[in-house]
Amino acid sequence: MNWNDLRYFLVLADEGSLSGAARRLRKEHTTVARRIEALELDVGTKLFDRLPRGWQLTTAGQNLVPVAERVEEEALAFERQAKGDEAAHGVVRISVPPVAGRVLFAPRLARLLTAHKGLEFEIIGAANIVNLARREADIAVRMVTPREPGLITRKLVELGVGLYGAVGYRDRVPSRDWEFCGYEDTAYGASKKEWVRHVLGRELPCRFRADDTETVRQFIAAGHGVGVLPRYLGDRDEQLELIHADIDGKSRETGWMVVHPDMRRSPGVRLVMDALIKAADEISEEFQV
Template sequence: MDWDNLKVFLAVERSRSLTEAAAEIKVSQPTVGRRLTALEETLGVMLFDRRPDGWRLTAAGKKLKPLAIEVEAKVSALERATDRLTEDDGGLVRVTGVWSVCRFILDRVREANLVGRAISVELIHDGSLYSLAKREADIAVRIRRSAPRGDLVTRSLGVMAFALYASPQTAALPPDQLAFVGFDLASQGFRQSQWLDAFADRRPVVMRASSVDLRMRAALMGMGATILPCFLGDAQPGLVRLTPPIPELTEELQLLVHGDVAGVNRIRVMTDFLFSTFKLERARLSGAASDFDMDVAPMSLPNRDEKLNEI
């Protein structure tokens, strides 16, 4: 039996869509359809019911699912093991994190001298949690939410603080005339979005954007104040910090790598570089490395007892 057909089966089961399954495993939709048909013909059973709300497992599909997951785990383990057998120290290292984390790494990765080591880096910024076990990424820098599961090696990278930033022109306005750049509607459950909307209160949110980069650009244009990571906002010449780091928005960062590949040279080089870099830059990340502009009166933070939702 072709493993690629089982991989297609699992992708369709998870997404309940041929289009999304094709995007997940990086093949065309017709290829997904052909492989799924080939698997059903090999087994002599229908694995999915094609319903208006998506592709749903049949009774036969439900029986196949745990077996396919077991095969997937073994194939992933084999792929990770081949990295340890490779004599070549160079190669590609895939690092995943949210946009602000990838931006922080990008601004400093040149210092790692990776070219001299024949190592290249792929930065993957996405809200999705890429699987280290399935080798969707080699290293993850994530905001700590709970204890990691599985055979993962973790290292604490310190904290990332957030504060309110605006252009000097916006910051000079009376507090009751201040406008804000908020998060898009899909992000309203996020802790930062809830804090900003509560802080704005009845003052206008003139624009909403889904990415840190867009919100920062809007603030630089003078559209309003917005929340940014301190390391990013403090480094922008066209922005001033309006508040100290906001305690309830401070996030703990951790580095994760699968135990099977933690000792692979290129991955070890990258994890050591990231750990030392985040340690060296802890003051910037925590917002302690830069005082906000003394020409601008800092805003006091609201006393808020309600617990905000997690990002």
């Protein structure tokens, strides 16, 4: 048996579809199906019913989920222990929001690669929260407060935000006709919408929502409406003008560094942790208010 197939089994069991499992594993859906079929052949039983609406666990599959979870937990603990004892070389997987990674942290991390020839970085620029216990990443930067128990967390920085429009937008468009470029219907998106309602004294119509900051920025720059962006991004963009700053800090964003305790001993991970802390220290004070 290929023990790595258990990871495919658990992810597919959790997602319930080949496409969802493939996205999470960052593999082709055909690869996921092939690994599951190989596992079923190895154990001699059918684990999933292939249904039009998705892949559903059979009774045998359901019974094997807790067993597979225990095996995976031990295997991951073994891997983390081994990685924690190695020298400062090899691959360090870093999860960081795409825009923050590119603008705030990439320069410092690039200098770290230059200084340590044995290191390799794999940047996971996804907005979703990766599972550190499952080694989906070795270290993560998050713009939401970490909730998982047992992880090591450190506040990196508090970042200010502002309400922006394209240059000349508020002169061309009467305020009664303003529209809001919003984020998807999450707690984050709702908080930004509520802050705009607070500062403007009314709720703006919203016909556009996105799940990433860069797409929102592009729609604002194209003149579709106004929207909330971090100051480090909006203030540097010559296509945008600041309409209202978050002076009282009601919508300020906190950046957190998160790492699994077993990975903290890894020399490579420790170097990345130090680099992220230094990068946060270098963020201009004007972007923190």
